[in-house]
Amino acid sequence: MLRNSLRHCVLAFLSLTILANFNSLLADTGDRPNIIYILSDDMGFSDIGCYGGEIKTPNLDSLADHGVRFTQFYNTARCCPTRASLMSGLYPHQAGVGHMMDDHGYEGYRGELSRHCVTIPEALKNAGYRSYMSGKWHVTKAIDPKTDADKANWPIQRGFDRFYGTIHGAGSFFDPNTLTRDNEFISPFNDPEYGKEDWPGETYYYTDAIADHAARFVRDHHFQSGDQPFFMYVAFTAAHWPMHALDKDIAKYKGVYDAGYDAIRDARYKRMLELGLIDADSTVNWPIPDAWKESEFWEWDKRNMEVYAAMIDSMDQGIGRIVQSLKDTGQFENTLICFLQDNGGCAEGYGRGGVGSERADKPTLATLPADYLQPDMTPKQSRDGFVMRTGKGSMAGPADTAIGYGRGWATVSNTPFREYKHWTHEGGISTPLIAHWPAKIRRHGELETTPGHLIDLMATAVDVSGATYPATYHDGKEIKPMEGKSLVPLFAEDADTRDEFDREAIYWEHEGNRAVRVGDHKLVAKGAKGEWELYNIANDRSEQRDLSSEMPETVQKLAAMWQAYAERANVLPLNPGNQKHAERATMNVKQTRFKLNMGDKLHRTEAPYIKNKAFAVTADIDVKGDGVIVAQGGSSQGWSLYLKNGKLCFGWTQNGKRVVTTSDARVSGKQQVTAIVSKPGTVQLKIGEKQVAESKIDGLLGEQPLDGLQVGQDENGAVGPYAVPFPLQGTVNQVVIELMK
Numbered sequence: 001m002l003r004n005s006l007r008h009c010v011l012a013f014l015s016l017t018i019l020a021n022f023n024s025l026l027a028d029t030g031d032r033p034n035i036i037y038i039l040s041d042d043m044g045f046s047d048i049g050c051y052g053g054e055i056k057t058p059n060l061d062s063l064a065d066h067g068v069r070f071t072q073f074y075n076t077a078r079c080c081p082t083r084a085s086l087m088s089g090l091y092p093h094q095a096g097v098g099h100m101m102d103d104h105g106y107e108g109y110r111g112e113l114s115r116h117c118v119t120i121p122e123a124l125k126n127a128g129y130r131s132y133m134s135g136k137w138h139v140t141k142a143i144d145p146k147t148d149a150d151k152a153n154w155p156i157q158r159g160f161d162r163f164y165g166t167i168h169g170a171g172s173f174f175d176p177n178t179l180t181r182d183n184e185f186i187s188p189f190n191d192p193e194y195g196k197e198d199w200p201g202e203t204y205y206y207t208d209a210i211a212d213h214a215a216r217f218v219r220d221h222h223f224q225s226g227d228q229p230f231f232m233y234v235a236f237t238a239a240h241w242p243m244h245a246l247d248k249d250i251a252k253y254k255g256v257y258d259a260g261y262d263a264i265r266d267a268r269y270k271r272m273l274e275l276g277l278i279d280a281d282s283t284v285n286w287p288i289p290d291a292w293k294e295s296e297f298w299e300w301d302k303r304n305m306e307v308y309a310a311m312i313d314s315m316d317q318g319i320g321r322i323v324q325s326l327k328d329t330g331q332f333e334n335t336l337i338c339f340l341q342d343n344g345g346c347a348e349g350y351g352r353g354g355v356g357s358e359r360a361d362k363p364t365l366a367t368l369p370a371d372y373l374q375p376d377m378t379p380k381q382s383r384d385g386f387v388m389r390t391g392k393g394s395m396a397g398p399a400d401t402a403i404g405y406g407r408g409w410a411t412v413s414n415t416p417f418r419e420y421k422h423w424t425h426e427g428g429i430s431t432p433l434i435a436h437w438p439a440k441i442r443r444h445g446e447l448e449t450t451p452g453h454l455i456d457l458m459a460t461a462v463d464v465s466g467a468t469y470p471a472t473y474h475d476g477k478e479i480k481p482m483e484g485k486s487l488v489p490l491f492a493e494d495a496d497t498r499d500e501f502d503r504e505a506i507y508w509e510h511e512g513n514r515a516v517r518v519g520d521h522k523l524v525a526k527g528a529k530g531e532w533e534l535y536n537i538a539n540d541r542s543e544q545r546d547l548s549s550e551m552p553e554t555v556q557k558l559a560a561m562w563q564a565y566a567e568r569a570n571v572l573p574l575n576p577g578n579q580k581h582a583e584r585a586t587m588n589v590k591q592t593r594f595k596l597n598m599g600d601k602l603h604r605t606e607a608p609y610i611k612n613k614a615f616a617v618t619a620d621i622d623v624k625g626d627g628v629i630v631a632q633g634g635s636s637q638g639w640s641l642y643l644k645n646g647k648l649c650f651g652w653t654q655n656g657k658r659v660v661t662t663s664d665a666r667v668s669g670k671q672q673v674t675a676i677v678s679k680p681g682t683v684q685l686k687i688g689e690k691q692v693a694e695s696k697i698d699g700l701l702g703e704q705p706l707d708g709l710q711v712g713q714d715e716n717g718a719v720g721p722y723a724v725p726f727p728l729q730g731t732v733n734q735v736v737i738e739l740m741k
Helices: 002-027 058-065 079-088 120-127 206-225 247-253 261-275 298-328 406-413 456-465 552-568 580-586
Strands: 034-040 068-074 130-136 162-166 179-181 230-235 335-341 430-436 446-448 506-510 513-518 521-525 533-536 593-596 615-623 627-633 638-644 647-654 657-666 669-678 682-687 690-696 709-711 730-739
Touching: 034 079, 034 120, 034 298, 034 456, 058 298, 058 335, 058 430, 079 456, 120 130, 120 230, 120 456, 130 206, 162 206, 206 230, 206 298, 247 298, 261 406, 298 335, 298 406, 335 456, 506 552, 513 552, 521 552, 533 552, 615 627, 615 638, 627 730, 638 669, 647 669, 647 682, 647 690, 657 682, 657 690
Parallel strands: 034 230, 034 335, 068 446, 130 162, 130 230
Antiparallel strands: 068 430, 162 179, 335 430, 506 513, 513 521, 521 533, 593 730, 615 669, 615 730, 627 638, 627 709, 638 647, 647 657, 669 682, 682 690
């Protein structure tokens, strides 16, 4: 009894002491730093100048020269899991975003930021902070809300006082979809708060808009709430596809990449060694395989990298404007700025399939009105009426293109690490981290080799702000404890202080790709069924020598640790399928045979449900010229059976990558034509009973196309290399579509 009473007295005393200290801190918020976390999108470890790249990033380089650069900092290998993890201080599955923004029916895969976590702005409110966000949100599936309740996980509802940016995860830089100010969708072309007179150039460009709003928030805060500190999250979409940039920035990189993939990568590797970011004993700069390079379309792919560099250059210019706004308002010295990236370089094939086209001499579609709200990730047209172009030879940069930079350049970005975005090998999860805080960080230009993870950014914000991380929030819901550790000890000059930063392990999982790092040992696997590989990162950071067969006990120990983590952190089951009733309940999933005629149209909910389905299309036609026989879907996902130059063609677009199957046989008059899409990943074309063409595709469609189906034309996004609607010159007497089991 006496022992319990004494314990209660001690706890009460400690509570009063902590409360007194906390109230003292609240009374003088002027001593607390502002905090700005800047996140870029789909960039590799070696892209920016101070990490070895040839891209001009003087503003980031300056922050690095007067701050600390981390050489072994990690993200989660994908955009939205990284954002959920950064915002919550939890591993992504604990925050509800173990995959993308769809509900897989399990707590770790809801596609929504959990109410059992708090965001950094929510956590910092009790320390008197105001919070602002500019840029990409991407931690909710509510991109088309019907009610205010649907916006429960939008930025304003999750603690931010002001927001300008996009709710969705990708889109045009000249016409972004889901563009939002505070809580309402807006069009950049009739925005009274950020009009043409505010744009740095004569063109709206999303990277500029993100930076300009962030700088504006800094200034507005100083004049309106200068007695409070602030937290700001700046989430650029640079350099995520599509490769869009302003002409003035692209011009800077004309000729920079003429030497080719290997030469650029070799130069980066050499600079990284000189900077001390890596060492030659623990890394291998292997040659890039020829299969990953473009030869026939080299001029096109060189242009892709020039545009990619321009996108990063533009972002750095914007960061310079944010820094200047801090200096202009006297807030620079006591602001902690951290810059990092959401995943490694992106090797996805977005917009790289098939052969593209040059821009038409004049627009073929109507100009979009100023108040038009862009509904599509990949627009069907530019604002001024040009049809969207993809494929090899369509030169990236302008608003009417949708291209990614591909595996070859992603390998350059990730120098000298393995794999890419999606994977948990070093190329997928390694990020620069620059930490700059003039009032506190004295390690100017130094490198920090201690491994860290973006879960540490919540803990750091709570530490420097004096905030109290809550045990309950959101109407009394229990909040999961922070997983990260404050980086503040690593900012110190004293090596003994830095040694205090110690952790047991860091964990990863995405799409079955999984890893755990304990000390210098990293256990990693590709895919849910992939075998564990073991590497000593201290002497093999390029992950070239698998030690699993030599050190089975270490493999067993780390695998057991990963399993325990997976069980407690909502990771299991690996790769759960989408929740059946979410999409399938609204789709035409039962009908397997469709009989259609010229002019028929089916909405996507009525059209054949071709997700993961093989199918056959047979059309009886009477034709006099080119045009679409039947098409389903658009420029992101879909298929089209059509005639071009008198030849039978089949366009297949999967995740923005286009494959065109073309026969040599000409078609005219009355004919029966057939296209068969089979499970092994092939397309066959027939005229009558004779097979006239066959080609490979990357498997079946993983999702139902967003656009519907039309017979005799393609009304929406172009599936094939033609300008919509590309009506058939002739008649479709009958089309039969049959889905296969």
